Amino acid sequence: MSSSSNSGAFRIKGTGRHTPARTARFTFDGKSYTALEGDTVASALLAHGVHLLGRSFKYHRPRGILSAGPEEPNALLDVSRDASRRQPNVRATVQEVFDGAKIASQNRWPSLKHDIGAFNDLLSPFFAAGFYYKTFMWPKEAWHKLYEPIIRRAAGLGEAPKEGDTDHYASRYEHCDVLIAGAGVAGLTAALSAASTGAKVILVDEQPEVGGALHFDSSTEIDGKNGYDWAQGVAAKLKAMPNVTVLNRTTVFGYYNHGFLGLVERVTDHLPLPSRDLPRERLWQVRAKKVVLATGSIERHMVFANNDRPGIMLASAARTFLNHHGVAVGRAVAVYTAHDSAYEAAFDLKRAGIDVVAIIDNRKLPGEAVLAEARSLGLEVLVGHSVVDTAGRHRVSSITVARNGEKNSRKLKVDALLVSAGWTPSVHLFSQSRGKLRFEAENDRFLPDIYAQDCISIGACNGTDDLSTLIGEALSAGAEMAGHKGADSIDAIAFAGSNLYEWTGGMIGAAEGAGPDTAVKAFVDFQHDVTAKDIRLAVREGMHSIEHIKRFTTNGMASDQGKLSNMHGLAIASEMLGRPIPQVGLTTFRAPYTPVTYGTLVAHSRGDLFDPARKTPMHHLEAAEGAEFEDVGNWKRAWYFPKRGEDMHAAVNRECKTVREVGGVFDASTLGKIEVVGPDAAQFLNLLYTNAWDTLKPGKSRYGIMTREDGFIYDDGVVGRLAEDRFHVTTTTGGAPRVLQHMEDYLQTEFPHLKVWLTSTTEQWAVIAVQGPQAREIIRPFVEGLDISAEAFTHMSVAECTVMGVPARLFRVSFTGEIGFEINVPADFGPAVWKAIWERAQSLGACLYGTETMHVLRAEKGYLIVGQDTDGTVTPDDAGYGWAVSKKKTDFVGIRGLKRPDLVREGRKQLVGLLTKDPNEVLEEGGQIVADPNQPKPMTMLGHVTSSYWSENLGRSIAMALVAGGRAKMGETLYVPMKDKTIAVEVTDVVFVDKEGGRING
Amino acid sequence: MLLIHCPYCEEDRSELEFRWAGEAHIARPDNIAAISDEEFAEYFFLRNNEKGLTYERWRHIHGCGRFFNAARDTVSDKFLMTYKAGLPKQPIPAETKAEAIAEEKTVETWEQMEGDAR
Ligand SMILES: [Zn+2]
Secondary structure, eight states, rough: OOSSSSOOOOOTTSSSOOOOOOEEEEEEEEEEEEETTOOOOOOOOOHHTTTOOEEEETTTOOOOOOOOTTTTTTTTTEEETTTTTTEEEETTTTTTTTTTTTEOOOHHHHHSSBBBHHHHHHHHGGGGGTHHEEEEEEEHHHHIIIIHHHHHHOSSSSSSSSOOOOOOEEEEEEEEEEEEEEEEHHHHHHHHHHHHHOOEEEEEEESSOGGGGTOOOOOOOETTEEEHHHHHHHHHHHTTTEEEESSSSSEEEEGGGGGEEEEEEOOOTTTTTTOTTTTTTEEEEEEEEEEEEEEOEEEOOOBBBTTSSSTTTEEEHHIIIIIITOOOOEEEEEESSTTTTTHHHHHHHHTTTTTEEEEOOOSSSHHHHHHHHHHHTOOOEEEEEEEEEEEOOOOEEEEEEETTTTOEEEEOOOOOEEEEOEEEEHHHHHHHHOEHHHHHGGGEEEEEEEEESSEEEGGGGGGSSHHHHHHHHHHHHHHHHTTOOOOOHHHHOOOOOOOSSSSOOOOOBTTSOOSSSSTOOOOEETTEEEEEHHHHHHHHHOOOSSOOOOHHHTTTTTTTTTTTTTTHHHHHHHHHHHHHHHOOOOOOSSOSSSSSOOOHHHTTTTTTGGSOOOOOOTTHHHHHHOOOEEEEEEEEEEEOOOTTOHHHHHHHHHHHHHHHHTTTTOOTTSSSSEEEESTTHHHHHHHHHHOOOOOOTTEEEEEEEEEETTTTEEEEEEEEETTTTTTEEEEEETHHHHHHHHHHIIIIITTTTTTEEEEEOTTEEEEEEESSSHHHHHHHEEEEEESTTEEEOTBEEEEEEEETTTEEEEEESSHHHHHHHEEEEEGGGGHHHHHHHHHHHHTTTTTEEOOOHHHHHHHTTTOOTTTTTTTSSOOOOTTTTTGGGGGGOOOOOTTTTGGGGHHHSTTOOEEEEESSSSSSSOOTTTOOOOOOOOSSOOOOOOOEEEEEEEEEETEEEEEEEEEGGGGHHHHHHHEOOOSSOEEEEEOOOSSSOOTTTOOOGG | OOOEEEEETEEEEEGOOEEEESSSSOOOOOTTGGGOHHHHHHHHTOOOOOSSSSEEEEOOTTTTTTOOOOOTTTTOEEEEEEEEETTTOOOHHHHHHHHHHHHHSOOHHHHHHHHHOO
């Protein structure tokens, strides 16, 4: 046996396309191997005679390499560069070897050859389809303690990385005239044809080089050249054209609406030392005017007893390993087929000097061309025979062959068995585009029938097998999709191709020796360990739809999505049901075509870029003062300002007392702000708020409530009238975008006759709130051109003035019940004004306060927070704001909803205050309220606690709550049952501090 | 990802720029304060949610900000037309409609599959 020095004993000199001198070292389960550049992990291991690569999912059976492509269900490995760059479940047939790769097998313990889990194989009668559904049902407690831990330990293949991913990923948008998926003969030809018209073309192929089936199909000649060489020439020509983008190592994983496609480009996974500048993978989001699908076909395995041993693989895969990688998959190889194409694997191996033990063909009439060639090469062909069993612990060592329908059998010694049941067109992307398939019974295959989008299928995925027909189809498809219907452009680039042999045959479903004996394991789905028996069982148990059979058996539900197994499963179900395949149906193909990493989908949107943080203009100054921040939507808001040694409780208590006794400065910039301008502005606000606005004089502001048409509170805020035609509207911090959308909706579609303009100004104004008895004294030196005395600038006044020379809007408003001002200055001036005001406030003994103190102070006054004290089912009257609903207006949004019977009935939940009997007890927000804590469960719940705080100013706890008929229950005792105790509360008014409201007007 | 034609910008733009805004051609009654409970329920709560041809509103929220109307086939997700807000319900051009209905018959839906299963 001739073999190159150290890249493996199974390298065959004179075969393969890699350069012997260019090697790469890698380890597999700790052992070091040499590969050739261009090898996949699969070809490199096979070159060293390594066939056992993993254990199966359910039965832990030894498994090897089945395919040479992305359809691989078995050979899933763990590939790493270092601890932070490790990926489980990598297909050995796709991953290219790079120098230094550390590769490990999965799903085995303690080692690949001695795996405790293989015990499952012996217990397999208990692990039939639906086992989990039926067994782990009873008793209920056993789920948490027994079943779930066992299932969790056993479930899942591979081990997720524990460290953060240190690679980075890129994302790109692109547009093109024609996108072509697949660069085999069909795709390359269509690309040439489309590109020659000048159209913008993107050609995508998942392999490192173009060529598709030409990687293995050595007998194809095109344009007078060997097929693979022709393909590389075409690719070079296309890459040189300015209107063409050729993407290798790129998978079209999804075909979505309106010509939108998702592509993943693997940029560095094949490189030994990738530059840190390169993204590991790149997501392409492409909008293509037209799409050409040239996705080829996938060879199926044969379904027979023990068809899963390492060394049993697809015939085309063996050809890829030999013709492309220069690796023989064994030294004594048999072929078991129902399709002519597998004969060519025997021919290639025989010509390379490998012993071909026999070709077992389960058909009566193989194709004449391949039969004649087999005879001339002296190969034994067993027509009308089947492989009915195999043996060999970690690799196939013999096969049992019998004439179909006869009991007598004989054993053949082999170290590899190549199988082929024919070819399944890859209609995944066509199906994802919502196209409808038809079943071609004579060839047992589904083919594209009716298109839902501007795409066309060509070549093997369209059922076009003959090479000349295929080239013609691709030439006209390329030109047509590029917008040229004429033949001229096609004639200019036309060429001929030929195959040595015509291919016929194929079968789907179980072959001889796949049961019905219930002990036989004839695998349909290798990745999920689904056998022919499981599918028969599913039908016997009453599953009659393929969608149900799929879920009951999990056939086709693994990460390979049944690329090999779906047609076999369907055929077995069809036979059991006695219904033709089209009536049994086909499960839906879903994106992604092959697994896509989360890193690619997330791309740059992680860490700080995951979600933008909104910061107020004064954020850095507050941080410098030691503020703790809380998230409010995307905003970072100063929460409280702890001094040295203070915890949150102490800081908030101090801030609350200081504001009421002296004063406080608060950053209110996050308030939503909308400028409402125009001659009809007052009329528009009349329609959008429950209050009346035409009566509001310029220079005054008013608290407004906005309801939806159903009458429930939607938002609230202070609205200032600056001029007849200009209002400064404020909204809740979180509500600004939806309030603007709500206003725009009515303005554009219901009240378009009103002359009003709406502008979001939330980020244009920095807002500094100064509250407390000393508030006026704090701001007095900075306000210019305005008399802010108590008499001249009363509560709820608004004026334009300057503050420190900066144009400002000054509101006299209060969310604390104290004298209050809100200074609005252009955002960029915020920090300077803030600094000056804070310096003076400090000298007068005032403090900075955050949102927590703001919440406590407003609760002490019973002020509502929309979204905390309301929940979308609360009317203005429920909240105690019935006075804010105009009785005079004939129309506003919500006027009719508020009259609905349920909204005017007695006994609705109303916002009230609660005082715990024990003043030190602080209720939990969300706590449920009942009248009698001793009533039987389920108790009648009267409502719940909406706001609850410790009030340092009162030296006791306070709370607000929604209680059924609450306002009629003043003074009554109710109860809040908690897990470990029941808390007695008294229903009170919501105003706890300064009930007369005198302080606000000082 | 849908491709949507904004009738104000007169551009085909990605769905990312738009926000769906419910069924179209539901006018707020002029005399809303006077309508019956049943009429209010009809106006505010009840929607057709039809399979197939649907008239709906979209807003080009990350573009021009305008609300507009669209006729969409909810089976194929094809937009048959879009037009400005305030225009009456537009008839679908005959050839567009024929094409849409042909597709409707041929596209497999989850409902059809599950229907067969039952
Ligand atoms: Zn627009």
